[in-house]
Amino acid sequence: xxxxxxxxxxxxxxxxxxxxxxxxxxxxxxxxxxxxxxxxxxxxxxxxxxxxxxxxxxxxxxxxxxxxxxxxxxxxxxxxxxxxxxxxxxxxxxxxxxxxxxxxxxxxxxxxxxxxxxxxxxxxxxxxxxxxxxxxxxxxxxxxxxxxxxxxxxxxxxxxxxxxxxxxxxxxxxxxxxxxxxxxxxxxxxxxxxxxxxxxxxxxxxxxxxxxxxxxxxx
Amino acid sequence: xxxxxxxxxxxxxxxxxxxxxxxxxxxxxxxxxxxxxxxxxxxxxxxxxxxxxxxxxxxxxxxxxxxxxxxxxxxxxxxxxxxxxxxxxxxxxxxxxxxxxxxxxxxxxxxxxxxxxxxxxxxxxxxxxxxxxxxxxxxxxxxxxxxxxxxxxxxxxxxxxxxxxxxxxxxxxxxxxxxxxxxxxxxxxxxxxxxxxxxxxxxxxxxxxxxxxxxxxxxxxxxxxxxxxxxxxxxxxxxxxxxxxxxxxxxxxxxxxxxxxxxxxxxxxxxxxxxxxxxxxxxxxxxxxxxxxxxxxxxxxxxxxxxxxxxxxxxxxxxxxxxxxxxxxxxxxxxxxxxxxxxxxxxxxxxxxxxxxxxxxxxxxxxxxxxxxxxxxxxxxxxxxxxxxxxxxxxxxxxxxxxxxxxxxxxxxxxxxxxxxxxxxxxxxxxxxxxxxxxxxxxxxxxxxxxxxxxxxxxxxxxxxxxxxxxxxxxxxxxxxxxxxxxxxxxxxxxxxxxxxxxxxx
Numbered sequence: 001x002x003x004x005x006x007x008x009x010x011x012x013x014x015x016x017x018x019x020x021x022x023x024x025x026x027x028x029x030x031x032x033x034x035x036x037x038x039x040x041x042x043x044x045x046x047x048x049x050x051x052x053x054x055x056x057x058x059x060x061x062x063x064x065x066x067x068x069x070x071x072x073x074x075x076x077x078x079x080x081x082x083x084x085x086x087x088x089x090x091x092x093x094x095x096x097x098x099x100x101x102x103x104x105x106x107x108x109x110x111x112x113x114x115x116x117x118x119x120x121x122x123x124x125x126x127x128x129x130x131x132x133x134x135x136x137x138x139x140x141x142x143x144x145x146x147x148x149x150x151x152x153x154x155x156x157x158x159x160x161x162x163x164x165x166x167x168x169x170x171x172x173x174x175x176x177x178x179x180x181x182x183x184x185x186x187x188x189x190x191x192x193x194x195x196x197x198x199x200x201x202x203x204x205x206x207x208x209x210x211x212x213x214x215x216x217x218x219x
Numbered sequence: 220x221x222x223x224x225x226x227x228x229x230x231x232x233x234x235x236x237x238x239x240x241x242x243x244x245x246x247x248x249x250x251x252x253x254x255x256x257x258x259x260x261x262x263x264x265x266x267x268x269x270x271x272x273x274x275x276x277x278x279x280x281x282x283x284x285x286x287x288x289x290x291x292x293x294x295x296x297x298x299x300x301x302x303x304x305x306x307x308x309x310x311x312x313x314x315x316x317x318x319x320x321x322x323x324x325x326x327x328x329x330x331x332x333x334x335x336x337x338x339x340x341x342x343x344x345x346x347x348x349x350x351x352x353x354x355x356x357x358x359x360x361x362x363x364x365x366x367x368x369x370x371x372x373x374x375x376x377x378x379x380x381x382x383x384x385x386x387x388x389x390x391x392x393x394x395x396x397x398x399x400x401x402x403x404x405x406x407x408x409x410x411x412x413x414x415x416x417x418x419x420x421x422x423x424x425x426x427x428x429x430x431x432x433x434x435x436x437x438x439x440x441x442x443x444x445x446x447x448x449x450x451x452x453x454x455x456x457x458x459x460x461x462x463x464x465x466x467x468x469x470x471x472x473x474x475x476x477x478x479x480x481x482x483x484x485x486x487x488x489x490x491x492x493x494x495x496x497x498x499x500x501x502x503x504x505x506x507x508x509x510x511x512x513x514x515x516x517x518x519x520x521x522x523x524x525x526x527x528x529x530x531x532x533x534x535x536x537x538x539x540x541x542x543x544x545x546x547x548x549x550x551x552x553x554x555x556x557x558x559x560x561x562x563x564x565x566x567x568x569x570x571x572x573x574x575x576x577x578x579x580x581x582x583x584x585x586x587x588x589x590x591x592x593x594x595x596x597x598x599x600x601x602x603x604x605x606x607x608x609x610x611x612x613x614x615x616x617x618x619x620x621x622x623x624x625x626x627x628x629x630x631x632x633x634x635x636x637x638x639x640x641x642x643x644x645x646x647x648x649x650x651x652x653x654x655x656x657x658x659x660x661x662x663x664x665x666x667x668x669x670x671x672x673x674x675x676x677x678x679x680x681x682x683x684x685x686x687x688x689x690x691x692x693x694x695x696x697x698x699x700x701x702x703x704x705x706x707x708x709x710x711x712x713x714x715x716x717x718x719x720x721x722x723x724x725x
Contacts, residue, residue, distance in 0.1 A: 091559050110599070132638060136603035139642070143606065171603045172651045172697070173638030 004033040005124040008053035010044040010070060011037075011086075012062045016109070020057065020086075023113035024120075031121050041069045048074055048081060054124045058103060060087035060094050071101035084123045086116075092137045100202050105129025127191055128198035135171035138201050139164070159197065166193040307361035308354075314379045316355040334379050338386035356496055453490055460486050525553055545597045552590050581614050581648065582607040585641055588622040592637075596629035599636045606643035613682040613702045617648055620675045620686065624652035624698040627675075632656025632696060648704050655695040661688045675700070 007024065009017045017037045024034055036051050038044035041064040048056060048070070058067040065072075067085055074081065083103040085095065088110075095106050104123045107116065108131055119129045130138070142159050159167070162183075169179045176194075180187045306325040309317035319337060323330035340347025460482050529550040536542045582604040589600040608614070621639070628637045632654040640651045675698065676686040684702030 132601065132603045132640065136605050136640070139605045143644075168640070168642070171605065171642075172640040173653050173655075 004031055005055055005121060006035045006051075006053040007032055007120055008035060008044075008048055008051060008056045009037040010039075010048075010056060010062075010067070011059040012039050013059075014039060016059075020116075024117060027113055027117055029117050032117055041065055041073075044070045045073045049078065052078065052081060054082065055120050056081055056083045057086045057120070058083050058098070060085055060098050066094075067098050067103070068101050071098065071103060075102035082123045084119060084129060086111075092140065095134060095137055096141060096201070099134070099198070102202070104198065105131075106134040107131045108133060126195075128194045130167070130170045130194060130197075132171045132173050135167050138197060139167055139171060141201065142204075159200065163193050163197050163200075166190055167197055170194070306358055308358050309361060316351070317360065318351055318354045318358065319379075321358060321361065322354070330379075331382075334382045338382050341386060356492055359500070456486050456489055521557065525550060525557070541597055545594060548597075548599065549590070549594050552593065556586075580607050581610055581618070581643065582641070584610060584614070584618045585621060585639070585650070588618050589625060589639055592622065592625040592629055596626070598629045598634070600625055600629075600639060601636070602639040602641065604641045608643050608648070608704060611705065613684070614648060614704070616678050616682045617650060617684065617700055617702045620678045620700050621650045621652060623675050623678075624650075624700065627698075628652060628654040628656065628696060632658075634695075643704060646704050647701050650700045651697060652700075653695065653697040658690045658692050658694045658696050660692060661690055 009020050011017050011020075017039070021034045021037070024032060032055075035053055036047055038047050041062060044056075056070075058070060060067045062069075067083075067087075071083060075083070083098075085098045085103045085106040086109060087095070087098075087106070088108065099106060105119060105128055107119055107129060111119070111131070123129050142164075165183060166179055169182060174182065176187050176190045179190045183190075307321050309320035309324070314320075319333045320330050323333045326333075337347040337351055340350060529546050533543050533546050536546070585604060586602050589602045592598070593600040621641075625637055625639065628634075634654050634656040636654070638651075638653045640653070642649050679686040679700055679702065682702050684700065687699040688696065689699070690696035
């Protein structure tokens with residue numbers, strides 16, 4: 001890689017921003033370089049627009065609309081900036097909402113620095129990053145539990161059996177390499193499946209998210 | 220502000236007030252004409268007004284009772300969801316009660332047209348006067364920090380008075396055409412009473428303001444002018460009603476005493492309307508405040524019991540990093556459950572009311588087992604669970620076996636993190652317990668490991684399930700456990716068996 005991936009951190013907790021920067025710097029990883037940070041939605045929109053980093057680490061929960069608001073204001077304008085959601089939130093509807101707004105992955109804040117660095121490099125290369133929790137949420141979202149949701153576009157509204165398998169292995173904590181070995185496919189194919197699942201999660205209108213989120217508690 | 224204040228004071232003509240916009244007393248809502256009687260006593264009550272002030276606290280009433288639009292959406296203060304200014308009575312730049320100005324702001328039309336409309340309506344059997352009076356009663360005053368409309372210019376004030384004068388002139392013409400003789404006797408006294416009520420109500424607005432100012436500045440005691448206006452208003456109401464009674468009623472009739480009582484009651488009602496309205500509103504405010512307070516207390520109590528206690532423990536054990544880690548993990552899990560769990564805070568109160576039913580689900584049981592292992596062995600155990608169902612004996616066995624598998628991994632794998640994935644799909648419940656630890660060769664296992672594997676496998680097989688161990692030295696271990704799930708009837712959490720648990724309230 002010719003130049004390091006530039007990273008921008010958006011989180012309303014200054015302590016957390018400092019922690020992420022320190023951890024990424026402490027890795028001594030020349031693949032990534034933190035170039036900026038913002039503590040509010042407004043500041044983030046202004047500074048990301050001017051700095052144009054490669055990857056934005058985005059907090060899901062912030063005042064004034066959270067990561068969703070940042071994505072809504074920037075993503076269409078700057079399609080080259082990649083967003084990776086980084087949050088403590090366990091609420092499925094929050095996580096799925098940020099993914100649908102354009103984030104290319106979701107990792108929890110308890111992730112180790114090394115894993116975070118890998119995730120950053122992967123999203124910047126065009127991959128999707130599914131933590132086991134996100135994989136679980138997406139599996140839930142595409143399941144038929146909670147009433148038959150209408151399938152209007154099979155291309156978007158259904159996961160292929162292979163995608164489902166890949167997603168389940170992700171939820172079980174498998175790395176791409178392990179998934180490839182398990183399913184006898186190449187790592188490249190695993191990446192293609194994951195990207196396809198991300199696209200379906202973002203584009204499918206099969207379920208209403210709020211309804212799904214509440215059904216999930218009952219089923 | 221002094222300039223505006225003076226404009227307010229000098230601009231108000233009691234005559235115009237009475238003629239154009241005086242609210243009619245509820246005594247005679249069907250009177251054919253608005254009260255338009257001359258009011259020689261009125262100027263005495265139109266004197267100094269308590270100065271407007273900007274130091275009042277915010278009007279806490281968000282809900283506007285309005286016949287035009289129910290604007291009670293919780294959006295920006297002073298505006299409805301559509302961005303339209305809420306219907307409130309103008310606080311400043313008003314001629315009488317601020318009703319016309321408020322409606323003009325709300326409908327975004329010129330206040331002139333609203334006033335014309337009121338006068339025209341007033342000519343229709345006094346409907347405009349009645350409407351004005353009711354709006355004055357039920358529409359709250361604008362909050363003190365609400366954005367002020369454009370200042371009322373002297374021109375606008377003259378316009379308002381002009382409209383009132385035209386209305387008055389039309390009334391006089393009508394009266395001169397011969398209709399007035401029979402009605403004048405009725406309308407004169409009732410008009411007088413209406414003017415009195417107007418002053419009382421207006422004074423109530425000022426009293427409310429004065430109360431705010433007192434609480435803000437610590438000054439006690441209403442001004443003398445306000446007392447005078449109050450008393451004057453009462454005298455007008457009582458006097459007007461009395462004259463009306465004397466003029467209309469044949470006192471030889473038997474029911475005259477009854478009529479007097481009724482009229483007295485009506486008079487008292489008219490005089491006290493502003494206080495009744497205020498009482499009802501204050502009660503509503505107080506109730507809202509209590510609900511908020513209760514909510515706040517609940518959250519505070521929870522945070523105290525959980526987070527603060529844990530932080531105190533962590534401070535005391537700061538040297539023991541393992542223990543600190545364990546405490547932090549355990550606390551994080553509890554807080555997550557409280558916030559996002561099925562019975563959690565974010566799930567709403569309906570769910571929180573039935574914690575017993577939630578305890579019965581598979582997902583909750585497995586998460587609890589994972590939490591136990593996390594606490595006991597100080598390893599991070601992160602369950603991801605897709606789907607859920609009510610518990611039965613097979614699932615109980617599955618959870619117990621999964622717990623054994625987690626304990627196994629925590630004890631022997633020599634890693635800090637254990638992944639747990641569970642799903643319920645196609646009539647099968649599956650649990651995968653995975654670590655990236657040292658692994659082992661399932662064919663060559665020590666006697667202790669063998670015993671545990673047998674206990675897991677034996678338990679699963681007794682319940683019609685399977686247990687598969689995938690492991691090799693250096694590549695971690697994954698244990699897959701499955702049991703069949705009864706079809707649909709178990710898809711919902713089963714009713715709680717021990718109902719007394721459901722009655723426990725915190």
